[in-house]
Amino acid sequence: MWETLRGHQNQVEMFRRAIGRGRVAHAYLFIGPSGIGKRLFARMMTQSLFCEQVPDSEFDACGKCPPCKQVLAGTHPDLLEIGCPEGKRELPIALIAGRDENRGKEGLCHDIAMRPMSANRRVAIIDDANTMNEASANSLLKTLEEPPPGAILFLMTPSLDSILPTIRSRCQMVRFSPLPERDIAELLVELGDVETPAQAEKVAQYAEGNLATAQQLLDPGLFQLKTTVSSCLSSLPVDSLQSVKMITSVFDELGGDTSQQRQNMRWANQFCIEVLRLSIRESADPLTTERLMSMLDRCFEAESHLRQTMPVLLCLEAMFDDLARLSRVAVPV
Numbered sequence: 001m002w003e004t005l006r007g008h009q010n011q012v013e014m015f016r017r018a019i020g021r022g023r024v025a026h027a028y029l030f031i032g033p034s035g036i037g038k039r040l041f042a043r044m045m046t047q048s049l050f051c052e053q054v055p056d057s058e059f060d061a062c063g064k065c066p067p068c069k070q071v072l073a074g075t076h077p078d079l080l081e082i083g084c085p086e087g088k089r090e091l092p093i094a095l096i097a098g099r100d101e102n103r104g105k106e107g108l109c110h111d112i113a114m115r116p117m118s119a120n121r122r123v124a125i126i127d128d129a130n131t132m133n134e135a136s137a138n139s140l141l142k143t144l145e146e147p148p149p150g151a152i153l154f155l156m157t158p159s160l161d162s163i164l165p166t167i168r169s170r171c172q173m174v175r176f177s178p179l180p181e182r183d184i185a186e187l188l189v190e191l192g193d194v195e196t197p198a199q200a201e202k203v204a205q206y207a208e209g210n211l212a213t214a215q216q217l218l219d220p221g222l223f224q225l226k227t228t229v230s231s232c233l234s235s236l237p238v239d240s241l242q243s244v245k246m247i248t249s250v251f252d253e254l255g256g257d258t259s260q261q262r263q264n265m266r267w268a269n270q271f272c273i274e275v276l277r278l279s280i281r282e283s284a285d286p287l288t289t290e291r292l293m294s295m296l297d298r299c300f301e302a303e304s305h306l307r308q309t310m311p312v313l314l315c316l317e318a319m320f321d322d323l324a325r326l327s328r329v330a331v332p333v
């Protein structure tokens with residue numbers, strides 16, 4: 001089964017050794033950008049634990065028995081999966097600890113403590129763990145402090161920033177890297193998303209190791225927007241006037257009504273965030289890293305401006321003025 005997984009072979013080996021020695025932790029924190037296969041990895045691990053045909057110690061799965069199929073389909077009664085719903089900013093506490101009127105009597109923390117129904121343990125996958133509020137995190141903490149026997153929790157997060165230290169300290173951390181460009185290109189071909197391998201290679205180059213991003217970039221307009229944003233942020237300090245000019249000209253080409261333009265600005269902002277995150281990962285100079293971090297914060301601020309009614313052009317200009325300023329100073333004033 002693991003041969004079908006793209007990338008992450010070091011992580012596979014690490015788990016294979018741990019399971020071979022019977023050392024499975026109760027909780028793992030998977031850290032890495034979204035869209036690179038962390039959740040898929042957790043599901044495959046669950047498959048290897050639930051498979052009827054292959055013993056746990058072999059750390060593999062047949063993919064054909066009923067439990068294997070149920071895990072793949074997301075219907076296995078002992079696999080609990082939650083995440084931040086589409087369009088929401090926060091993982092609802094109801095999913096973790098139950099609704100107000102039923103607090104503690106339902107939700108993931110309750111369900112994971114129940115006896116397994118068909119497997120010999122229960123597994124939970126908590127996607128977007130970084131979007132838990134403090135109350136949710138505290139509820140989860142109780143489960144992590146006294147985990148039900150055999151239970152395994154997988155928490156997914158793009159970075160450690162918004163994970164409480166108390167949660168971190170009770171999880172074994174596993175870092176995942178973006179996929180190599182070649183894997184992204186091959187995946188696009190395998191999934192039938194592209195017509196030619198050349199097309200796959202072209203978008204893979206800008207996808208930052210993220211399959212989901214690569215798939216979005218198959219839209220020629222978005223691809224152009226992404227490459228433009230990348231070139232605007234490719235060297236510091238940022239040239240605000242030139243950047244706004246280049247990006248608005250792509251917006252003009254993309255056209256569309258006001259709401260479409262707002263959506264395009266969201267894309268541009270999303271691309272800024274991706275480019276800055278990658279630059280932060282690659283930056284070796286603390287001063288530059290600090291600049292990039294404050295620029296990243298500014299992009300997150302723009303996200304909230306866009307959810308309000310700030311006109312798109314104003315939002316773009318204000319953002320690039322600030323990015324230009326922040327790219328010159330060490331600490332934001």
Ligand SMILES: [Zn+2]
Binds near residue numbers: 052054061063066
């Ligand atoms: Zn199986």
